Amino acid sequence: MRITPDKMYKLDGKICFICGKYLLNNTHADLAYVPVHTGESIRAKPDKYYIFECPNCNMMAHKRCWYDVGEKRVRGGFLNLFTKGWKLSCPNCGHVIAPLRENRTDWAKGYQIPGHPDEDLYELQTGDVVAYKAGSLFGKVGAAINGFFKAVGLGSLSSSETSAVTRAANRIGKTIKDVAERVFRLEIPTEKRSEIKQLRCQNCGASLPMPGRFEEAVVCEHCGTAHLLPT
Template sequence: MRLTIDKIAELDGKTCFICGRYLLNNTRRDLAYAEVHTGRPVLLRPERYYLFACPNCGKIAHKRCWYEVADKKVKRSFFRTKGWKIVCPSCGFEISGLRPNRLDWRHGYQIPGHPDSELMELYTSDVLAYKAGALFGKVGQAIDGLFKVVGLSSVTDPERNAIAAAAARVGKTLSDIAAKVFKLDIPPERRAEITALKCQNCGAPLPLPPPGEKAVVCEHCGTAHLLP
């Protein structure tokens, strides 16, 4: 079921209980494929991904996480596989009984007994539209409304170097950084007043950068924040 913007907003800030990522964040690996029996795998158009809640405990995870973590082989012996079944990693509830094989993700995998038509369906375009709208509602909520938005392409070389260093601290590169950069527009002497930061894009808490460093990058959404 395709989620409306209002329903998407209810998921904002919530995380996948399996992988820990925000439910509104996705990667190419999360995107759903059409069910095919011959030929090359085909991504669904428009692009979308799914969330599934355990029928017993209600915890929500990306469908890809259910596929990779919860749908496990049941072995008859060391060399032979008896079949596959899905068990909730949180409460141990058996979501699907034993079945002899499992469809590959890129061939249109669906959770047995829970077809995609019953899952929470998120179109990537809808999620981006929601984030774009929410973005401007969140700008300036931290540090007395003194964040302003600048383009990554407009930052100076020293600022770009600072962003690259901040990205490396969270395992990212400049190519992972979002186009919008948030710049804290306060005098340098006021930096000592900062005791906590949160991402101005997704709302996740940000680590305070080491002394002398002038940027911090959100590890969840890749948004850079420049400090004086």
């Protein structure tokens, strides 16, 4: 299932539980290849990569991470010198996704997760991801939300705003690297700030910790979304 830019915010800030990197980040090695019966290596076009969710614990990871880490060579025979086959299990919960099988398709030959073909996975086209990160959807200039919040790109913040977000992330045990790409700026007069009694995350709806009088930002503990406040 292709994740289009307008739905990509649902993955923004989420981490691959295997490699620890953002799901919206990828390397050249993550790019998918097409299964070809002739044995050729043909990369899928447009460039794309996939996210697979464990059917048991619902943890998500890059498909390439499942290939590199989840797939285990099973050995047997004298002194375990011989390969009996391959088995795919979830590194988090141990759920067996694909039982022992004799061979494993090489990545560049169009590897598919057994029983879960690419069309059943979350598909991310790199062009869509770049557009989302660049802010073509939400805009670094911002998009009005509920008349009070404006969504802006993390990369568009000033140095002082970035520092405020960093401090807010540190207060909940996170770093700036854990903060989601989309940031919400509360646009109300400074004198109205004292009237705020509670705040909710504009991304996931969770309650936000009320910031101190001189704190300029607050970060959601659940999804890592930052919110800038008037000072």
